[in-house]
Amino acid sequence: MPEGGWHPASWHTRPAAHQPPWPDPVARAEVLAQLAALPPLVFAGEARRLTRALGAVAAGKAFLLQAGDCAESFDDFSADSIRDKLKVILQMAVVLTYGSGVPVVKVGRIAGQFAKPRSSATELIGEIELPVFRGHIINDDTPTPSARVPDPRRMLAAYHQSASTLNLLRAFTKGGFADLAQVHLWNLEFLATSAEGRRFEAIAEEIDRALRFMNACGVDLSVDSPIHQVDLFTSHEALLLEYEEALTRRDSLTGGWYDCSAHLLWIGERTREIDGAHVEFAAGIGNPVEVKLGPTATPDEAIALCERLNADRAPGRLTFVTRMGVDKVRSALPPLVRAVSAAGHPVAWVCDPMHGNTFASESGHKTRHFDDVLGEIQGFFAVHKAEASWPGGVHIELTGDDVTECLGGIEGILEAQLPLRYTTTCDPRLNARQSTDLAFRVAELLRG
Numbered sequence: 001m002p003e004g005g006w007h008p009a010s011w012h013t014r015p016a017a018h019q020p021p022w023p024d025p026v027a028r029a030e031v032l033a034q035l036a037a038l039p040p041l042v043f044a045g046e047a048r049r050l051t052r053a054l055g056a057v058a059a060g061k062a063f064l065l066q067a068g069d070c071a072e073s074f075d076d077f078s079a080d081s082i083r084d085k086l087k088v089i090l091q092m093a094v095v096l097t098y099g100s101g102v103p104v105v106k107v108g109r110i111a112g113q114f115a116k117p118r119s120s121a122t123e124l125i126g127e128i129e130l131p132v133f134r135g136h137i138i139n140d141d142t143p144t145p146s147a148r149v150p151d152p153r154r155m156l157a158a159y160h161q162s163a164s165t166l167n168l169l170r171a172f173t174k175g176g177f178a179d180l181a182q183v184h185l186w187n188l189e190f191l192a193t194s195a196e197g198r199r200f201e202a203i204a205e206e207i208d209r210a211l212r213f214m215n216a217c218g219v220d221l222s223v224d225s226p227i228h229q230v231d232l233f234t235s236h237e238a239l240l241l242e243y244e245e246a247l248t249r250r251d252s253l254t255g256g257w258y259d260c261s262a263h264l265l266w267i268g269e270r271t272r273e274i275d276g277a278h279v280e281f282a283a284g285i286g287n288p289v290e291v292k293l294g295p296t297a298t299p300d301e302a303i304a305l306c307e308r309l310n311a312d313r314a315p316g317r318l319t320f321v322t323r324m325g326v327d328k329v330r331s332a333l334p335p336l337v338r339a340v341s342a343a344g345h346p347v348a349w350v351c352d353p354m355h356g357n358t359f360a361s362e363s364g365h366k367t368r369h370f371d372d373v374l375g376e377i378q379g380f381f382a383v384h385k386a387e388a389s390w391p392g393g394v395h396i397e398l399t400g401d402d403v404t405e406c407l408g409g410i411e412g413i414l415e416a417q418l419p420l421r422y423t424t425t426c427d428p429r430l431n432a433r434q435s436t437d438l439a440f441r442v443a444e445l446l447r448g
C-alpha cells in the first residue's frame with residue numbers, strides 16, 4: 001500500500017464522530033487484536049454478488065427490501081425471534097414480487113446492527129444524567145451509571161451473536177424453510193386470521209397453484225431449482241470504525257479489501273461528512289455501500305459522495321437511502337435526484353420512511369405513524385416518477401414480534417396502547433401486521 005494510500009486504518013487520520021469513550025484502553029486493544037484474528041463473517045464473493053444485484057436495482061430492473069431492527073439486542077436473541085423476523089421479510093418480499101413482477105433483493109438490518117449514533121452524549125433519566133445508550137456493542141441500556149460504561153468486550157459478544165444469527169439465517173434460507181413451496185408457513189400465527197394475513201394466504205394459494213401448474217407442464221422444479229432457496233444478505237451501519245477495521249480482510253481472489261462483518265455497510269445521516277473518518281473507511285472497502293441522506297443534504301454533497309465512494313461509476317456499488325420525512329420528501333428529494341442523474345452516476349435510490357418521521361408521544365415513547373411512513377414512500381415514488389428515475393427500494397425498521405411501537409396501521413394502534421408491548425432498545429419498529437400491510441401498499445405503487 002503506497003504511503004498515504006487507503007488501508008483499513010487510514011480513517012484514523014480523520015475526525016471520527018460518534019465513537020465511544022472506552023475507559024479501558026488495554027482491554028480495548030486486546031479485544032481488537034482478538035477480533036482481527038477471528039474468521040470473517042461473510043465472503044468477498046458474496047458481497048460482489050450483492051453489488052451485482054444492487055446494480056440491477058440502480059438500472060431499474062429490481063427492487064431492494066432492506067429491513068430489520070433499529071438496534072439488535074443482546075437480551076432479545078433467540079432462534080424464534082430471528083425466524084419470525086425472517087418470516088416477515090420473506091412475506092413482504094413475496095407480496096412485493098408477486099404484486100409487481102419485479103425481482104426483490106433482500107437485505108436484513110441483521111447479524112451486526114448493534115451500534116447507534118446518538119445526538120447527545122448524555123441523557124436525563126428522571127433527575128439523573130447518565131451516559132447515553134450507544135447500542136449493545138458498546139454499553140447496556142439499563143439506566144444505571146455502571147451499565148452505561150462502554151465495555152470493549154461487548155465487541156466480541158456482538159461478533160459472536162452476529163455469527164450465530166448468520167448461521168441460523170443461512171440454515172433457514174438455504175435449508176428448506178425459505179422454499180417457495182413452504183410459502184404458507186411464513187404467515188405468523190397472530191397474523192394469519194387478520195385481513196393482511198388472509199390477503200397473504202390468497203397469494204400463497206395462487207403461488208401453490210402456479211407451482212403445481214408448472215410441475216404439470218414439465219418445468220423442472222427439482223432440488224436445483226432456485227425456488228427452493230433465497231439469498232438474504234446482511235447489513236448494518238458502519239459506525240463503530242475500530243470494529244469494522246478489525247473485520248476488514250484482503251480478498252485472496254482479487255487482492256481487494258472487504259469489510260467481512262456484513263455484505264453491505266451504510267454510513268448514517270450523522271457521519272456522512274465528505275472528509276470524515278466514516279467516508280474515508282467506506283471509500284476503500286469493496287463491499288456495496290449506502291449513504292443515508294436527510295433533508296439538509298445538498299446536491300453538491302451528493303455528487304461529492306458519488307465521486308469519493310464510486311469514482312469508477314460501478315452500478316450497485318453506491319446506494320443513496322433518503323430519509324426526508326413525509327413533509328419534506330417532495331421538495332428535498334428532487335434536487336438530489338436531478339443532480340445525480342445529470343452527473344451520470346449510477347446510484348440506486350432507496351426510501352427510508354422511518355427516520356424522518358420519528359416523534360415523542362405524550363407518554364414519552366419515541367414513535368412513528370403508519371400514515372407518515374406510507375406518505376413518505378408515496379412522495380418518494382411520485383418524485384422518482386416526475387424525474388424519470390427508478391424508485392429502487394425501501395429501508396424499514398420492523399420486527400416479527402407483535403409489538404405496539406408505531407401508531408396506526410390496520411389495527412389502528414393508538415398512543416394509549418404504545419406501552420402495552422414496547423420492547424425496542426432504540427427506534428420504534430413496525431410490527432408484522434403493519435409490515436405486511438405496507439408491503440401490499442408498496443406493491444400497488446410499483447404496479448401503478
Ligand code: PEP
Nearest residue numbers: 070268269270292323355
Ligand atoms: C438508523 O438507521 O437507525 C439511523 C440512525 O438512521 P439515520 O442515520 O438515517 O438517522
Ligand code: CO
Nearest residue numbers: 070397426427
Ligand atoms: Co433507527
